Amino acid sequence: MKVVLVSSQALPTPPPKYGGLERIVYWLSRELIKMGHEVYLIAKPGSRIEGGVLLEGTGDEVSTFRKYESFVKQLIKDGEAVVHSHEWLYAFGLLRMRGVPCNYVLHTHHGAAYNWPSPPPFEKPNLMGISRHHALLLEAEMGIPHKYVYHGVPLEEYELYEGPREKWALFLNRATPEKGAHIAVWIAKKTGVKLKMISGGSELYGAFAGYAAMVAQRANNYGVEWLGEVDDVTKKSIMSRACCVISTATFEEPFGLFAVEAMAVGTPVVALARGALPEIIKHKKTGLLSRNLQEFAEHLNMVSRGVIDFNPRSIRQYVESHFSAKKMAENYLSIYKDVLNGNCF
Structure with missing residues (x-):
C-alpha cells in the first residue's frame, strides 16, 4: 500500500x-x-x-x-x-x-x-x-x-530501568497554562517533594510566549529544578531515575504521550484524572489517578516516600500490550x- x-x-x-x-x-x-x-x-x-x-x-x-x-x-x-x-x-x-x-x-x-x-x-x-x-x-x-x-512508542528505544529510584518527581510536558506547569511548582512547594521540570514549547503559542520564563523563575524561587527542553537521551535518563512522572494538567488531555514514555521505562505516573489519562494509566498498577489537587498531593507524597511500591517490569509490560x-x-x-x-x- x-x-x-x-x-x-x-x-x-x-x-x-x-x-x-x-x-x-x-x-x-x-x-x-x-x-x-x-x-x-x-x-x-x-x-x-x-x-x-x-x-x-x-x-x-x-x-x-x-x-x-x-x-x-x-x-x-x-x-x-x-x-x-x-x-x-x-x-x-x-x-x-x-x-x-x-x-x-x-x-x-x-x-x-x-x-x-x-x-x-x-x-x-x-x-x-x-x-x-x-x-x-x-x-x-x-x-x-x-x-x-x-x-x-518504539519500545526498542525505551529501556526498562529496574534500578534504584530517586525521591524526586519529574514534570514532563509542554509549557502552556493548560498543561499545569505552574501548578506543578505550587504542588512541589506545598508538599516539599523535590521536583525536576523538563518543559518548553510555549514559543509556538503566541499568547503564551512568556509563560515558560515565568514558570522557570517561579521554579527557581521555590527550589524546583527547571531543565527546560532537553534531547531524548537526557530525557530518558532523567525519566528513568524519577520516583514518578507527574501531570497537573487542567484541561481534557487528549492522550498523554508523556505517560506512555514514562511507563515504557518502568516509571509510574501520578496524574490528575483528566481527559484520556484514566484510559492510559492503570490506577495502582502503573500509577495513581487523583480526583483533585489535595488527593494529588497525598499521592505524590506516598510515592516519593515509597509508601506505595510499583513494579517497573509490570508497568513496562502494560505498555508493551497496549501502547x-x-x-x-x-x-x-x-x-x-x-x-x-x-x-x-
Whole structure:
C-alpha cells in the first residue's frame, strides 16, 4: 500500500526536542515501512524518513497542500494509496472538495478542532481522535462520528530501568497554562517533594510566549529544578531515575504521550484524572489517578516516600500490550484498509 503521511509544518519530523505530533508521525512512518508499505512523508524542511520518500513542505500548511496536490492526486490515481493527515488545520482535506473520494483521505486530530466548521463541508471525512475520550469530545463538538487510535512508542528505544529510584518527581510536558506547569511548582512547594521540570514549547503559542520564563523563575524561587527542553537521551535518563512522572494538567488531555514514555521505562505516573489519562494509566498498577489537587498531593507524597511500591517490569509490560508503535501502526493500517474498501465514516 502507498501511504502519504502529512505531518505539521510547525516543527521538523521528528522534532529535535519538544513535539508530540511530529514524533508520532515519524514513528508511524517507520512502522509502516517495516511492514513493507511505500511511505511518503510531507513535512517541514529539516525532517527525515528512513526507507521512505520525504516531500518537504513550505512551512505553511495551505501552501504545502498547493505544492503537492497534483502529486498526491496522481498517486491515488495510479493505485492503492491513502492520504493520512496529521496537520493542525487539515489543509489536505481540500482534496475532498476537489474531487477525491472519501476512501482515500483520512485525518487524525491531535488536539481540539480549532476553527473547524461543524460539520465539515464534505460527507464522511474519516476523522480520528487519539483516545476514546478525545473521540467522544470531537463527536460532540462536530456532530459526526470519530474513530480513535492510541499513540504508541518504539519500545526498542525505551529501556526498562529496574534500578534504584530517586525521591524526586519529574514534570514532563509542554509549557502552556493548560498543561499545569505552574501548578506543578505550587504542588512541589506545598508538599516539599523535590521536583525536576523538563518543559518548553510555549514559543509556538503566541499568547503564551512568556509563560515558560515565568514558570522557570517561579521554579527557581521555590527550589524546583527547571531543565527546560532537553534531547531524548537526557530525557530518558532523567525519566528513568524519577520516583514518578507527574501531570497537573487542567484541561481534557487528549492522550498523554508523556505517560506512555514514562511507563515504557518502568516509571509510574501520578496524574490528575483528566481527559484520556484514566484510559492510559492503570490506577495502582502503573500509577495513581487523583480526583483533585489535595488527593494529588497525598499521592505524590506516598510515592516519593515509597509508601506505595510499583513494579517497573509490570508497568513496562502494560505498555508493551497496549501502547507500542507497532500496535499503533497495525490499528491505523486496519482503518486504511476499511476506508479503501469503501467503509468511510
